[in-house]
Amino acid sequence: MSKRCVYFIILHTAFVSAYNWDQLNLPPSHLPFYFKNHPDVDKMCREDVECPFQEMTGQDKCWGYEPDCDKSQHYTNPNCSGDKRGWYVGKKEQEHKFWSTADFGMLLERKNELTMYCKPHSKEDSSLQCAKYLRYCKATNIYLDFSSKPITKGNERDRYREDILGPGLVGGHCELDKAGLRAQGEHKSPLQSWFAEMQHFSSLPFYPSKEENCDIVFNKPTYLMKLDAGVNMYHHFCDFVNLYASQHLNNSFTTDVNIIIWDTTSLPYGDFFSVTWKAFTDHRIIPLSDLDGKRVCIKDAVFPLLARMRYGLYYNMPLMPGCFGSGLVKAFSEHILHRLNVRQTGPSKEKIRVTLLSRNTQYRNILNQEELLKAMKSDEELEVSVAEYNRLMPFEEQLKHSHNSDIFIGIHGAGLTHLLFQPDWAVVIELYNCEDPGCYSDLARLRGLKYITWEKKDKLKQEDEGHHPTLGAHAKFTNYAFDISEFMRLVYKAADHVRNHPEFIQARKRKSEFKHENIVKQEL
Structure with missing residues (x-):
């Protein structure tokens, strides 16, 4: 019995030292929701005497986009006590419209839209999963070939050129639904979808995961972003709030990620709010031009929601009258303030x-x-x-x-x-x-x-x-x-x-x- 007890203590001590709880770096009010969506981390915290967040574990809380998430468990619910101006007949419809277009319900709709266009059949294979119109995509073992066409062209002012990734220059080793992917072009526009970048996605004869055909390999999770005007807070924070929303879709808030700015011009990008990136990454922001002439492989890539999507958050949003209080926007505010101290x-x-x-x-x-x-x-x-x-x-x-x-x-x-x-x-x-x-x-x-x-x-x-x-x-x-x-x-x-x-x-x-x-x- 004594030997078994000693053996348990050694194991337990090793387990305690394995997780750095400071790396969560989330507002305290967000932690119950994080633990709910990460049951393995929840279990570790409950069993770890050194976890400072044990009171936050095991709670029946949900943001609103999770399966079987009851309204009573939501982070917040909107207040729709105002006049709906004839948009909808009843209060329930009014509340649902606001929640589904301006709150976490919007993310539930994006999650329900997710479709696998590049289907893997082994661990070495690639994958590409996107929401409708390619407004958000997540890929594994993706290949991007920038060796055939230059990313920047002299004094070219177009930040979102569409001619740098042709057939065979973007893709993965997978079973590709080419017709399904090509049918998603209705919202094709630089800051509304990723269709221009993904329309030539190809099923490749080699494995990007094996790295033989890669000049640069990104092993960390990597977000690729097309940005609105960095000199204007209203427009640039459309970028940041949609990046935060995309972290929810990706179910990860780690700052140990790469962020690549998809910009096809050599002109400088004026970013008056660059300190905000500290809330999302611990690493240097990478301009796309750094990859010029290279064949790039990314193990885990996210193409986030964009700043000017149709009916998006918040630039092109026809907001439901009579309602206020988006939990998503409130959570974003708290997240930024917390991480910037x-x-x-x-x-x-x-x-x-x-x-x-x-x-x-x-x-x-x-x-x-x-x-x-x-x-x-x-x-x-x-x-x-x-x-x-x-x-x-x-x-x-x-x-x-x-x-x-x-x-x-x-x-x-x-x-x-x-x-x-x-x-x-x-x-x-x-x-x-x-x-x-x-x-x-x-x-x-x-x-x-x-x-x-x-x-x-x-x-x-x-x-x-x-x-x-x-x-x-x-x-x-x-x-x-x-x-x-x-x-x-x-x-x-x-x-x-x-x-x-x-x-x-x-x-x-x-x-x-x-x-x-x-x-x-x-x-x-």
């Missing part, structure tokens, strides 16, 4: 934190900004700051400021995308939407935040008619002044919402109790 320091005991976003651009400036600031600062409850988000302010610092803003105010512009990272109780005020009413109001609804915009146009002064370079008069190409009394009415409306929000009240209470406990400990 952005922490909530509030709420303040007696103040409501207000940030006014200042633009130092040619158009959409607030002409009477100083007067508006003076009016807000005259109220002692408001803790007012001005932020100018530009390249001189590191993006992590921008996120810290936005995440600690109870009220975030700005005129129409990509900087308002920071609303994604405000706390759950927050309000975003789009001072004037410049005749583009859906853009940031929809984004706020996705994030689940209160959205306010200018209501009385007669209390708004436009500098001139606006001067678009080609379209003539345009509301986005001029500057504005705002009536101070009306402005303060909207600010107080926002402050009332924050002050009475249940999560704000609870957060204040928790912070007060924490401070009290620390004072007691110091006295002892």
Whole structure:
């Protein structure tokens, strides 16, 4: 008996040291869902005395795309208390439409669409599995031959050329459903599908897994991405939110992955938000041009959801009226903040934190900004700051400021995308939407935040008619002044919402109790 006990202890000790629990690096509220989708890791944690997450294991939680996932177990469910504007007859239909197009239900639909186009018959074989229209694909032992045609052509400005992978230059060793694959071209477009890159996928006479025909082999899981504009936060974060959604489809959140940027031009890609890649990979971002002239084999490849898909998240999304609060977008926000180590320091005991976003651009400036600031600062409850988000302010610092803003105010512009990272109780005020009413109001609804915009146009002064370079008069190409009394009415409306929000009240209470406990400990 004694020998058996000793033998067990040795085995157990070896098991404990085998898993690095720090590598999970997920928000605590996400861990029960991770363990549910990784039963082997769940079991290891429950049996490992050194696992710090044992309380998170064995819970009946699900994101919403898993088999037999009941609504009561979902991460969150949307609030559809608003007017559906005749889109659907009943509340259930309204809720389902929002959930299936703007929440984890969208991923359930993509998972249900997955079709095997390159079928393996052995471990050495390749595979290619894609959602409808090739909006998302996952491949194993895939071969990409960039030795026949140059990836970049001089000063060619097309970032998504379609002529670099012809027949025989992309494929795998497998049973190929060529007709089925070729039928998926309806959404062919650079940022809507991967059809252009996969349309010539071929069944090859050799095994990419055996590496004889490969100049470069990627053994780590590898994401290949086509990106939207990196200088615009609204557009670039369509890339990031879809990469996060694709991690869910791939059921993996490890940062030990390669990311290859599919860009067929030699022109630089301006990325003002490059620090965000730290949330997804520990390694250098690889430009496609690094592979020029090479035959490339990838053991495990993911072609993620794209930024401008039809009915995608969130650029081309006709959002269901009357609903707000996408669990997918909330989870994305929490994931980014956690991995970039952005922490909530509030709420303040007696103040409501207000940030006014200042633009130092040619158009959409607030002409009477100083007067508006003076009016807000005259109220002692408001803790007012001005932020100018530009390249001189590191993006992590921008996120810290936005995440600690109870009220975030700005005129129409990509900087308002920071609303994604405000706390759950927050309000975003789009001072004037410049005749583009859906853009940031929809984004706020996705994030689940209160959205306010200018209501009385007669209390708004436009500098001139606006001067678009080609379209003539345009509301986005001029500057504005705002009536101070009306402005303060909207600010107080926002402050009332924050002050009475249940999560704000609870957060204040928790912070007060924490401070009290620390004072007691110091006295002892």
